[in-house]
Amino acid sequence: MNIDFSMVIPYLPILFKAAGMTIVITVLSQAIGTFIGFFLALGRMSRFAVLRGVVWTYVLIFRGTPMLLHLFFVYYAAPAFGLTLEPFPAAIVAMSLSTTAYNCEILRTGLQAVHRGQIEAAQAVGMTWPRILRTIVIPQALRVCIVPYMTNFISHTKGSSLASVITVPELMLSAQMIYSSTYRAIEILTAAGAIYLMLTSALTLVQLWLEKWLRFDERGLSQRRRRQLLLSAGGNG
């Protein structure tokens, strides 16, 4: 068997287009999962036991069952409940359900890592909870959960390949279709793998940048903020 990677070249536009779909379903579902996951994390910390219980059950179910099953369920079982979705929206729904559960737990870890005294100090100057959350808790929580968050993001990127089973034209499905007509599995899978690695490497770079950005004391204030704080009050900054 002779391996010839040059045969991949004509298929690259198809693979890149499919990679575009991988990016869209991953980023969109991760964005939804972050947004909802954040509120679930707050719900998990609520003083209302019922709310805590509901969120806990959600996480138990959707973190405890395979995303592949969620995809099949939303795509094939939903019509039984009178809801028929195209592959793309079905994938977004299923992938969001799954990553929401993980994001809920990751964000909760960050929120709960903020020391109680940090919040009390903010209460003591008369701040209300939404302000405390925005100005004190979230900035500190981000620093704690950025690494697990990006780890989940990367894992989710790879997991998006499962959407191929419900015929979403993403990278894995396209690769499969190409090698099943060309019988060049090694070359095509290698190319697809390289593209996945590029995507996840990009996320790793984003993570490094965010980690750096969140070391506030090393970053210091922006020029604009520095001017506002130091020069406006008399120019001795």
Add this chain to the structure above:
Amino acid sequence: MIEVAGLSKRFSESILALDGIDLTVQPGEVVCLIGPSGSGKSTLLRSINFLEEPTGGVVRVAGKRVGFVERNGRERRLGAREIAAQRAEIGMVFQLFYLWPHKTALENIILGLVEVRGLSTAEAARIGHELMAKVELSDKMDAYPEHLSGGQRQRVAIARALAMNPKVILFDEPTSALDPELVGEVLAVMEKVASEGMTMVVATHEMGFARRVAHRVVFMDQGKIVEQGTAEQIFGNPQHERLKRFLDRILV
């Protein structure tokens, strides 16, 4: 300025942190709370600004009931917004500073002015600069808490409390977490604040500070006020056995 009547706080079946506290603090008065750890000093301070919700009794600051409103003889718990507004009038300085690590010293001081009082950043910064000068940290404006010594951190925390222009400041063992050589600079700032007429309630183990600055010293034990008086009375002529034992232990 502060009236505490019949205040009690029960944390659990077996832990009664405050057991019927009555205490009145006059405007401009400096009251030092002394007593062994676990005697309820912290809980008393935290009840005054409603960080702890009392089990029973009444707290008034500047004539206003804290945490509740009374109407037609019935009491209703205030909403979160109203409680926050009351807390803005009551400064608090914590043993472990609790400066916000993601904000510079100056930002720590002005956050309340911007977020609670609604001042512009520039206006708030102007006040912040004055306060940084007052606590003698003008050269540390844009230092992050991590890069400050404990004494400097606590001075920033005092400036943060002062920024809100509160009616009273509560100090919860402000020097207990400091290295001995850093205690003096914090006490000096507190003395300055006291000399300007601020009403202060200070839980402390610094008997020297209590002697110099306190108008009244209150000795607490097991959730009760056991004895109170001027510093001379409390340190020079203690009446209760428990206070004598406490002073023997602490003034060696």
